[in-house]
Amino acid sequence: xxxxxxxxxxxxxxxxxxxxxxxxxxxxxxxxxxxxxxxxxxxxxxxxxxxxxxxxxxxxxxxxxxxxxxxxxxxxxxxxxxxxxxxxxxxxxxxxxxxxxxxxxxxxxxxxxxxxxxxxxxxxxxxxxxxxxxxxxxxxxxxxxxxxxxxxxxxxxxxxxxxxxxx
Amino acid sequence: xxxxxxxxxxxxxxxxxxxxxxxxxxxxxxxxxxxxxxxxxxxxxxxxxxxxxxxxxxxxxxxxxxxxxxxxxxxxxxxxxxxxxxxxxxxxxxxxxxxxxxxxxxxxxxxxxxxxxxxxxxxxxxxxxxxxxxxxxxxxxxxxxxxxxxxxxxxxxxxxxxxxxxxxxxxxxxxxxxxxxxxxxxxxxxxxxxxxxxxxxxxxxxxxxxxxxxxxxxxxxxxxxxxxxxxxxxxxxxxxxxxxxxxxxxxxxxxxxxxxxxxxxxxxxxxxxxxxxxxxxxxxxxxxxxxxxxxxxxxxxxxxxxxxxxxxxxxxxxxxxxxxxxxxxxxxxxxxxxxxxxxxxxxxxxxxxxxxxxxxxxxxxxxxxxxxxxxxxxxxxxxxxxxxxxxxxxxxxxxxxxxxxxxxxxxxxxxxxxxxxxxxxxxxxxxxxxxxxxxxxxxxxxxxxxxxxxxxxxxxxxxxxxxxxxxxxxxxxxxxxxxxxxxxxxxxxxxxxxxxxxxxxxxxxxxxxxxxxxxxxxxxxxxxxxxxxxxxxxxxxxxxxxxxxxxxxxxxxxxxxxxxxxxxxxxxxxxxxxxxxxxxxxxxxx
Numbered sequence: 001x002x003x004x005x006x007x008x009x010x011x012x013x014x015x016x017x018x019x020x021x022x023x024x025x026x027x028x029x030x031x032x033x034x035x036x037x038x039x040x041x042x043x044x045x046x047x048x049x050x051x052x053x054x055x056x057x058x059x060x061x062x063x064x065x066x067x068x069x070x071x072x073x074x075x076x077x078x079x080x081x082x083x084x085x086x087x088x089x090x091x092x093x094x095x096x097x098x099x100x101x102x103x104x105x106x107x108x109x110x111x112x113x114x115x116x117x118x119x120x121x122x123x124x125x126x127x128x129x130x131x132x133x134x135x136x137x138x139x140x141x142x143x144x145x146x147x148x149x150x151x152x153x154x155x156x157x158x159x160x161x162x163x164x165x166x167x
Numbered sequence: 168x169x170x171x172x173x174x175x176x177x178x179x180x181x182x183x184x185x186x187x188x189x190x191x192x193x194x195x196x197x198x199x200x201x202x203x204x205x206x207x208x209x210x211x212x213x214x215x216x217x218x219x220x221x222x223x224x225x226x227x228x229x230x231x232x233x234x235x236x237x238x239x240x241x242x243x244x245x246x247x248x249x250x251x252x253x254x255x256x257x258x259x260x261x262x263x264x265x266x267x268x269x270x271x272x273x274x275x276x277x278x279x280x281x282x283x284x285x286x287x288x289x290x291x292x293x294x295x296x297x298x299x300x301x302x303x304x305x306x307x308x309x310x311x312x313x314x315x316x317x318x319x320x321x322x323x324x325x326x327x328x329x330x331x332x333x334x335x336x337x338x339x340x341x342x343x344x345x346x347x348x349x350x351x352x353x354x355x356x357x358x359x360x361x362x363x364x365x366x367x368x369x370x371x372x373x374x375x376x377x378x379x380x381x382x383x384x385x386x387x388x389x390x391x392x393x394x395x396x397x398x399x400x401x402x403x404x405x406x407x408x409x410x411x412x413x414x415x416x417x418x419x420x421x422x423x424x425x426x427x428x429x430x431x432x433x434x435x436x437x438x439x440x441x442x443x444x445x446x447x448x449x450x451x452x453x454x455x456x457x458x459x460x461x462x463x464x465x466x467x468x469x470x471x472x473x474x475x476x477x478x479x480x481x482x483x484x485x486x487x488x489x490x491x492x493x494x495x496x497x498x499x500x501x502x503x504x505x506x507x508x509x510x511x512x513x514x515x516x517x518x519x520x521x522x523x524x525x526x527x528x529x530x531x532x533x534x535x536x537x538x539x540x541x542x543x544x545x546x547x548x549x550x551x552x553x554x555x556x557x558x559x560x561x562x563x564x565x566x567x568x569x570x571x572x573x574x575x576x577x578x579x580x581x582x583x584x585x586x587x588x589x590x591x592x593x594x595x596x597x598x599x600x601x602x603x604x605x606x607x608x609x610x611x612x613x614x615x616x617x618x619x620x621x622x623x624x625x626x627x628x629x630x631x632x633x634x635x636x637x638x639x640x641x642x643x644x645x646x647x648x649x650x651x652x653x654x655x656x657x658x659x660x661x662x663x664x665x666x667x668x669x670x671x672x673x674x675x676x677x678x679x680x681x682x683x684x685x686x687x688x689x690x691x692x693x694x695x696x697x698x699x700x701x702x703x704x705x706x707x708x709x710x711x712x713x714x715x716x717x718x719x720x721x722x723x724x725x726x727x728x729x730x731x732x733x734x735x736x737x738x739x740x741x742x743x744x745x746x747x748x749x750x751x752x753x754x755x756x757x
Contacts, residue, residue: 138205
């Protein structure tokens with residue numbers, strides 16, 4: 001009598017299907033390693049390496065001791081285009097590095113206001129002012145035609161690279 | 168407006184801010200050439216710049232498509248090339264079409280003629296296509312943006328680039344045209360006048376009349392402009408212009424503003440006849456209800472105020488009244504607020520010789536008129552600088568010194584960069600108002616403007632500083648200036664030619680040093696007199712002795728006496744006696 005009762009009980013309870021057991025094989029880790037503890041940090045050396053304020057601070061100081069180098073609304077909730085802005089930024093930095101050879105004293109700050117792109121760069125005084133103005137006119141027009149938006153270059157010149165400390 | 172900032176086209180940085188007019192021009196031109204370089208790159212590689220991802224699409228940031236799309240020998244292809252302004256290609260295509268026997272419509276031929284006459288049909292030597300295109304584009308740009316330069320009115324139509332050659336493409340095509348209408352003749356006439364073949368234009372006009380066509384108003388304007396090149400004497404020129412005007416009336420062509428401006432431009436070169444006739448022209452304009460433009464006023468003022476010894480007439484006030492009341496839009500290529508202003512200022516400065524005090528008020532009114540409404544569209548950097556410098560000269564001459572200084576502080580370096588003449592005027596004004604203590608700050612400005620090697624300015628500054636005795640702190644400031652100037656004179660080792668000391672400069676510097684009590688420096692100056700073969704004046708030597716007495720240096724006094732004796736000066740005896748009297752000298756020194 002117990003067996004049919006047990007069978008009835010068993011039939012009443014919903015049968016749980018066993019999960020498939022994964023293949024017990026070993027895989028190779030093929031993605032590159034992300035060295036998060038070494039990103040954007042200048043390692044301490046003998047004390048002869050001049051380092052600017054920007055470089056001297058690690059990324060966890062952003063919003064505490066550092067500001068942002070690129071300001072746009074792409075990362076706000078509900079806004080699109082963050083990836084495009086990142087690609088544009090990369091291109092712009094390389095473009096500036098090449099157009100002002102040896103003159104860039106620090107990283108350029110890119111600000112986007114609506115359609116306008118403002119590039120704020122700090123330059124050393126190596127080139128004559130007339131040559132700098134030539135490069136400014138060239139860069140502004142070329143970038144405006146490339147990105148189809150008005151581009152303004154705002155420069156500040158310093159006598160030499162501003163050193164925050166020596167590492 | 169920020170009085171310390173430069174024009175907004177410059178970067179706001181002390182290294183990149185222009186300090187004088189030459190720099191400001193250089194920087195603005197280099198920025199513009201950078202833009203041209205970028206445009207060249209965009210034109211060479213349009214494939215990298217033609218993605219349209221902006222919403223809405225911005226056409227001015229896209230590369231221009233100048234490549235004609237339609238290939239093959241057909242009339243549409245010709246029309247397209249004309250539209251794209253490719254002169255050589257269109258002429259070649261036209262020749263091909265004619266040889267193939269395809270009839271080209273009158274309209275297309277006329278538009279081809281328009282193109283050729285506008286661009287003046289460039290070079291005949293076979294150059295590479297790019298060079299030709301660039302040349303054509305340059306001549307096109309020159310032609311469309313041409314403003315007749317106000318001083319070189321002789322150059323007139325010759326400034327539009329190339330000259331009209333014999334039997335060039337336009338004439339050739341004109342001759343082989345099976346039928347011509349009025350438009351063809353008119354285009355040819357306008358092209359010929361534009362590129363300097365005035366006699367031919369006149370012949371073409373006679374042909375037009377023989378064919379019993381009617382010319383349009385633009386042709387008449389061109390013909391009137393060409394009158395000074397057709398006739399030499401003033402009366403003949405006026406007669407010929409009247410002939411054209413009569414024809415215009417006969418053919419019932421309404422004159423417009425450009426007609427009257429062309430007439431006035433011709434009258435500019437008609438001397439005395441011009442003066443009497445120009446008023447009639449203005450009355451005619453008013454009768455026809457055509458509002459005069461700025462070019463009209465420019466021509467008028469030029470006609471009336473050409474030579475110096477003219478009676479002051481009230482024309483300039485009337486012109487100013489009109490200029491103030493209305494706001495102007497550019498209607499004529501010669502329209503230029505600044506040239507009106509310029510001419511007005513030149514007249515004002517001349518009228519100042521009559522010491523007419525009303526004139527400074529006119530200058531202020533002019534200034535206000537310039538800032539009003541749409542007039543800023545006429546302004547241009549170089550002309551602005553010249554305008555402001557004339558304004559400032561006028562101010563220096565007429566106004567009180569504190570007004571002058573107020574304007575000076577406000578205007579430079581933001582609005583204009585003072586020219587050397589302005590600095591001279593300013594110094595004279597300071598002199599007249601006995602405000603000489605401002606001179607050290609003016610000297611600082613001079614250094615910044617790059618005028619510190621100008622001989623006449625240096626002499627002026629030195630003579631003003633050393634003329635009278637001043638209270639002590641001013642004297643010290645003056646002595647410091649003198650030291651700077653001395654350094655300028657002694658600058659060696661640069662590419663510039665070193666400045667030569669003049670006698671007056673040297674004596675002034677010595678005087679200033681003596682008065683400030685700097686005996687050693689003064690003595691250095693005295694030694695230089697021999698180097699330049701000049702003799703110090705008595706005043707200098709007396710001042711030096713005073714200084715030596717004040718600072719109690721009998722050695723210096725003796726050195727001075729020795730110098731005077733060696734130079735053989737008549738005053739050496741007097742100096743010697745004075746030295747003996749005033750100083751307590753030991754036996755050896757005697």
